[in-house]
Amino acid sequence: MLRPLTDAEVAGHVADIARDGYAILPDAIPEAFRQEIREELARLETVRPGGDIPPAPFTGRVTRRWFDLLNDGEVWQRVAVHPWILQILPHVLGEGFLLSTMGSAVIGPGEPAQPIHVDDGVYAFPRPHPNLVCNTMWALTDFTEETGATRVVPGSNAWDHDPDPRTAYETLPLLMPPGGIAFVVGTCFHGAGENRSDRDREALTINYCNGSMRQQENLMLAVSPGRMMTFAPELQDLLGFRVCKGAGHIFAQDPRREMQRHYGGTDASDPYLETRNSLHARRTARRGD
Ligand SMILES: O=C(O)CCC(=O)C(=O)O
Structure with missing residues (x-):
């Protein structure tokens, strides 16, 4: 069981996100929960090998991404309503924020770094603008320089322009032992690092949006209404x-x-x-x- 964050902890993380565009919460995924999620990823590999999308430069050649996870194991319903995320996000995205898309990012050995991008580019609003999106990166295995920890450009959330693919940005890795969760606001320049290790970097990307925005994944059509009715009310609200x-x-x-x-x-x-x-x-x- 996770204890609730204190008001001071919430305020500290919210201030970090506002200033730097990101925040790291260590020890956010209890060990049994982390193993349950990894077992579910292993099950997905057996039923939908290689992930749900074909290899591509942006999403990865040896990266496995599964989507529409609320149609899969029950564990995803608990992932979506992680209590610390629900404590922090009202202060980042406003009350009534929504789940936008749930995915995995299991990055295989040898995968090059992902291009630096922003997660709210789907809305194409002029910058700077209020927070529309916040991603949460779940470290299921070690996030190190070597395994390809997500890289961020601190403070880029305040910039008035989109990432330029020709620019080599100065980035920092989001270093986390297994069990950490990092918040990356939608305006913050970032991308997965190169995986130079000989093992998978297992992660989830659980993404939320302001309640007035269209969700990135078409969740209301992707999940059958009868199934949604079995979900916890807090997940239904999301x-x-x-x-x-x-x-x-x-x-x-x-x-x-x-x-x-x-x-x-x-x-x-x-x-x-x-x-x-x-x-x-x-x-x-x-x-x-
Ligand atoms: O896997 C990562 O570290 C970052 C993933 C990401 O930014 C994305 O897929 O949009």
């Missing part, structure tokens, strides 16, 4: 079961209400439930389904 600043509603309500109406667990306190039920019955009768 998937979009709650309205954020007026966005994301169904019948002008939190999606949770409509999901419960369809898939069970109806909320008796919903004042519009009866009206919506009868509207829905009329629409489906018209469609003949």
Whole structure:
């Protein structure tokens, strides 16, 4: 069991992220949990060998990346709601932030360094801009210079331009023993280091976004509604079961209400439930389904 972070610890990490673009939390993954995740990665290698995407220069030639993990082992549901991440991210991305994409980055020996990039480039907003994305890098094995620890350009989160592929930036490695989690805000220039060792560097990239942004992975379509209904409420909220600043509603309500109406667990306190039920019955009768 992880103890909660103190308010001072949360404030310290949030200040580091604001100033440098990143922060490291050692001992964030209890040993049994870390082993459970590694066993799940080993299982994925047997069912989807080599990962979900073909070899490519940016994502790696000998790097295995599996996606849409909420359709796989139950352990991913616990990864997404890591308590320390949920304590820190409201102060980085604002209340109502969402899970954006969950992936693995198992970097094989000999993989060259990844190009320096930013994780919020998918939105193409002019810089500097408020935090839209924050990635969390989970070190499942040693993050060292040799194994290809993620490299960051400290302070680049404040810069007014995107990374230039022709520039050789001065970078620092995010050194972590197994069990560390590093936060890398979406504006911070970074990339995986070269793996010069003879073993895999096993990591997760669990990425969150501001609640008004579109999630990078199409989570609401990728995971079947019946399956989402079995998830813990805090995970459902991260998937979009709650309205954020007026966005994301169904019948002008939190999606949770409509999901419960369809898939069970109806909320008796919903004042519009009866009206919506009868509207829905009329629409489906018209469609003949
Ligand atoms: O694996 C890493 O160290 C960084 C991964 C990354 O930045 C990415 O895949 O976008």
